[in-house]
Amino acid sequence: MTAFRDFWFRPEEDSIYARLRVAFSLVSLLNLIALWPDRMAFFSAEGLFDQQMTDQQAGFPSFSIFRLIQSEPWLTLSFLLAASAMILLGLGIRPRWAALIVYLWHLSCLTTAPYAMAGWDLVLHTFGFLILISPLGRSWAWPHLLQPLPPKSVPRYGLLLMRAQVVVIYWQAILARGAAPYWFDGEFFSYYLLSHHSRFGGTWILEAGWLFWFTWLALLTEALVPILLWFQTTRWIAVCAGAALHLGIALFSVNLHIFSLTMIMTYTVFLRESDLLAARDWILRVLSRFQTS
Amino acid sequence: MHPALRWPIALFATGYSVILLFSVFPHRWPIRDHFQKVARPWEQLSGVRQDWGMFHSIPAEHRVRFRVVLDDGREFGPITPGLETWKRYRGRGFYAVNRLLDEREDLEQRDAWLEKIGAEVEVRGGKSFRLRIERDVIRDLFHSRRDQILTKERVTELGPFPATSS
Numbered sequence: 001m002t003a004f005r006d007f008w009f010r011p012e013e014d015s016i017y018a019r020l021r022v023a024f025s026l027v028s029l030l031n032l033i034a035l036w037p038d039r040m041a042f043f044s045a046e047g048l049f050d051q052q053m054t055d056q057q058a059g060f061p062s063f064s065i066f067r068l069i070q071s072e073p074w075l076t077l078s079f080l081l082a083a084s085a086m087i088l089l090g091l092g093i094r095p096r097w098a099a100l101i102v103y104l105w106h107l108s109c110l111t112t113a114p115y116a117m118a119g120w121d122l123v124l125h126t127f128g129f130l131i132l133i134s135p136l137g138r139s140w141a142w143p144h145l146l147q148p149l150p151p152k153s154v155p156r157y158g159l160l161l162m163r164a165q166v167v168v169i170y171w172q173a174i175l176a177r178g179a180a181p182y183w184f185d186g187e188f189f190s191y192y193l194l195s196h197h198s199r200f201g202g203t204w205i206l207e208a209g210w211l212f213w214f215t216w217l218a219l220l221t222e223a224l225v226p227i228l229l230w231f232q233t234t235r236w237i238a239v240c241a242g243a244a245l246h247l248g249i250a251l252f253s254v255n256l257h258i259f260s261l262t263m264i265m266t267y268t269v270f271l272r273e274s275d276l277l278a279a280r281d282w283i284l285r286v287l288s289r290f291q292t293s
Numbered sequence: 294m295h296p297a298l299r300w301p302i303a304l305f306a307t308g309y310s311v312i313l314l315f316s317v318f319p320h321r322w323p324i325r326d327h328f329q330k331v332a333r334p335w336e337q338l339s340g341v342r343q344d345w346g347m348f349h350s351i352p353a354e355h356r357v358r359f360r361v362v363l364d365d366g367r368e369f370g371p372i373t374p375g376l377e378t379w380k381r382y383r384g385r386g387f388y389a390v391n392r393l394l395d396e397r398e399d400l401e402q403r404d405a406w407l408e409k410i411g412a413e414v415e416v417r418g419g420k421s422f423r424l425r426i427e428r429d430v431i432r433d434l435f436h437s438r439r440d441q442i443l444t445k446e447r448v449t450e451l452g453p454f455p456a457t458s459s
Contacts, residue, residue: 005303038372038385046374048389050405057399062337107340115402116389119347126341133305135294155294157306164313169345176319176346187434188351194431194443195352196387206438255384259347 008160011153013273018092018137020127020162023265025090028102028124031258032083035109039079042113045070049113064111065104078105092141099136103128120262126165127266134158151273162269167226169266174222183219186212197253214248221245229270236279239267316343355444356429359390361410363419364453371424373409376417394426394451407454414456423452 041047043066051067069078085101088094106125110117135154138144182188189211194201205211221241228238246260312332318325336342359371359379370378371390379386393403407424414422429444437443 004307005299008303008306009299034383035385038383040374041372041377041386042389044374046409048373048393048406048409050402053402053405057402062340110340113389115392115399116385118385118388119345122342122344129339129341133302155302157302161306161309161313164310168313168316168343171317172319172343172345173347173349175317175322176349178319178349180350182351188348190434191351191431192348194355196354196356197352197384201355201443203441203443206434206441206443 008157009155012156012159014135014137014152014154015139015273016137016159016269016271017135017154018140019271020265020268021092021095021131021137022090022140023268024124024127024131025086025102027258027261027265028106028128029083029086029090030261031120031124032079032086032105034258036079038116039075040072042116043070043075043109044072047113049115051112054112054114062107062111063104064108066108066112081105091145092137095136095141096132099128099132103132118259120259123169123262123266127162130158130162130165134162159269162266163230166229166266166269169263170222170226174219183215186215189215189218193252197255199252199254218245229267232272232275235270235275239271242267312343319346319349320344351431353430354428355431356427357387357391358425358427359394360425360427361414362423362425362450363414363417363456364421365419367417367419369413369417371410373406373413376410376413394424408457411454411456419456421453421455423450423454425450 035042042049045051051064051070055062055067065078066075069075082101082105085098085105089098089102103125106121106128110121110125135158137154138152139149177183180188182191190205190208192198193205193211222245225238225242225245228234228241243264246263250257250260312335315325315328315332320326320329332343361369361371361376363369369376372379372386379390393399393406410422410424426449428447428449430447432443432445
């Protein structure tokens with residue numbers, strides 16, 4: 001029994017939690033900024049949704065700060081408070097309290113305006129919860145932001161859950177597509193480029209046979225990245241492939257930038273100090289080769 | 294960490310991993326649906342739902358315009374408050390209005406929203422309004438490749454609805 005308990009408490013680098021905390025705060029802040037212009041439409045009493053009806057449909061007591069504050073000044077204040085909590089979390093100042101406020105703010109957004117929330121809101125909320133219950137990382141925290149602290153070990157349970165969460169996000173997304181013909185015959189990307197999300201629509205898409213490869217490559221990347229991230233030898237290949245996929249989505253779309261940043265943020269839970277040092281050494285080697293040639 | 298916290302955390306982490314294990318399967322798969330009944334209270338309490346069907350269907354529209362058309366011909370956007378127009382780069386407004394208009398989703402929520410539009414129309418001196426939805430629907434690529442026509446326009450009008458404050 002003790003072995004079962006200790007499985008979750010084997011040591012892991014404190015700095016992984018710290019990097020995730022910083023990355024999560026930055027992306028959450030960007031998401032909040034993106035939501036700012038729509039705060040009245042989504043969360044006020046005069047907005048698109050009837051809160052009482054949303055509560056009835058949920059059929060379960062759920063928390064939302066926006067139930068108490070629905071006028072513009074209070075909504076604005078709540079956004080500013082959440083933004084401050086995100087900054088404090090990133091800086092590592094009172095991080096547990098800051099993480100709690102950020103979690104409750106994301107929960108309120110999902111509870112009050114479920115129809116307006118996108119997949120990345122749910123990813124941020126889920127990671128917000130897992131960060132709240134995990135060690136928060138003493139390194140990269142005020143007042144040691146720029147001075148590295150000696151390496152410290154902390155329990156790994158939070159990282160294990162977050163890594164498993166990344167696998168579930170990608171694999172469920174693939175399985176949900178089932179045998180949808182447009183994914184497996186390679187047409188999905190062409191349809192996507194014709195959609196209102198797309199930046200580069202036009203008749204050129206009809207003649208571009210190579211777009212099939214993008215669809216299949218996206219499927220393959222989504223299937224393999226969550227596995228390759230677990231192994232040190234393939235970790236950077238996975239990070240680069242996943243980042244390329246998501247930056248590609250951001251490039252081709254007018255409104256999915258935060259989705260891309262959110263998914264790239266999740267990769268930080270896999271990156272150990274040794275991975276970062278290996279990447280730094282590789283970059284230095286490449287740069288020195290350029291200088292000598 | 295206090296040693297007394299270790300067991301509760303280990304048990305919670307194990308429970309959460311079981312939820313994750315079953316959540317690999319998407320909704321509407323029997324194995325997931327059975328498990329969902331057990332996990333539902335937790336998901337509703339925490340808001341942490343395992344629902345990751347991103348891009349599971351192809352986008353249907355190339356362009357969509359939602360317009361509130363008053364009885365006197367004036368036009369406004371559908372976003373309350375203020376009857377603002379939906380901006381393409383702010384994708385959430387599209388999701389929100391599209392789902393409010395989807396008849397399979399939630400008619401009560403839609404009716405409440407239409408009442409709010411009605412109140413705003415009344416303030417602007419209108420007596421009634423219609424909701425006009427102009428969609429450029431993406432055609433099947435098989436047909437588009439033959440005639441080079443990408444989309445087909447589909448216009449839907451809902452209403453008229455009275456302009457009354459509730």
